[in-house]
Amino acid sequence: MHETSSVPPHKIIGVAVIRNNQGQILIDRRHQKGAMGGLWEFPGGKVELGETVQECIKREIKEELGIEIEVGEHLITVDHTYPHLRVTLTVHYCCHLTGIPQPLECDEVRWVNLDELKDFTFPEANVEIIDALLKNAAAHK
Ligand SMILES: Nc1nc2c([nH]c(=O)n2[C@H]2C[C@H](O)[C@@H](COP(=O)(O)OP(=O)(O)OP(=O)(O)O)O2)c(=O)[nH]1
Numbered sequence: 690m691h692e693t694s695s696v697p698p699h700k701i702i703g704v705a706v707i708r709n710n711q712g713q714i715l716i717d718r719r720h721q722k723g724a725m726g727g728l729w730e731f732p733g734g735k736v737e738l739g740e741t742v743q744e745c746i747k748r749e750i751k752e753e754l755g756i757e758i759e760v761g762e763h764l765i766t767v768d769h770t771y772p773h774l775r776v777t778l779t780v781h782y783c784c785h786l787t788g789i790p791q792p793l794e795c796d797e798v799r800w801v802n803l804d805e806l807k808d809f810t811f812p813e814a815n816v817e818i819i820d821a822l823l824k825n826a827a828a829h830k
């Protein structure tokens with residue numbers, strides 16, 4: 690018998706949890722049109738050929754938000770399969786250095802406290818990221 694189920698495309702994504710000196714985290718709202726439209730996310734994007742994840746994160750954040758960051762410690766890597774897409778999200782903590790975040794490639798950007806993350810709707814893969822963030826924060830209290 691012929692197997693017709695197909696393997697979804699796989700994107701390798703660098704993701705930034707950017708913190709300011711008040712301990713807030715930067716989130717952005719995806720464009721209404723398009724995949725996962727209107728959901729909130731941590732900024733980031735596809736790793737390009739020949740680029741490290743850290744280089745990708747720094748580049749994407751400059752492109753998407755117009756700010757400079759320092760890429761820090763790895764938080765978690767999440768592999769998740771949506772109905773039509775598999776993503777590997779490699780998440781790093783980052784420090785905000787300079788510039789005011791601009792919504793250059795999204796609808797909105799916002800600084801939020803950790804305990805406010807639950808009030809925003811994120812893609813399914815982010816449940817694990819937010820869990821890891823909260824656990825880490827609790828462990829370092
Ligand atoms: N940046 C980011 N992407 C996430 C998160 N959670 C999550 O499932 N994703 C998914 C959504 C996208 O399919 C993919 C991010 O890739 P992307 O931003 O380069 O791609 P995109 O779909 O916005 O658009 P395109 O560049 O492929 O046209 O990862 C998150 O917290 N941050």
Ligand SMILES: [Mg+2]
Nearest residue numbers: 732733734735
């Ligand atoms: Mg992106």
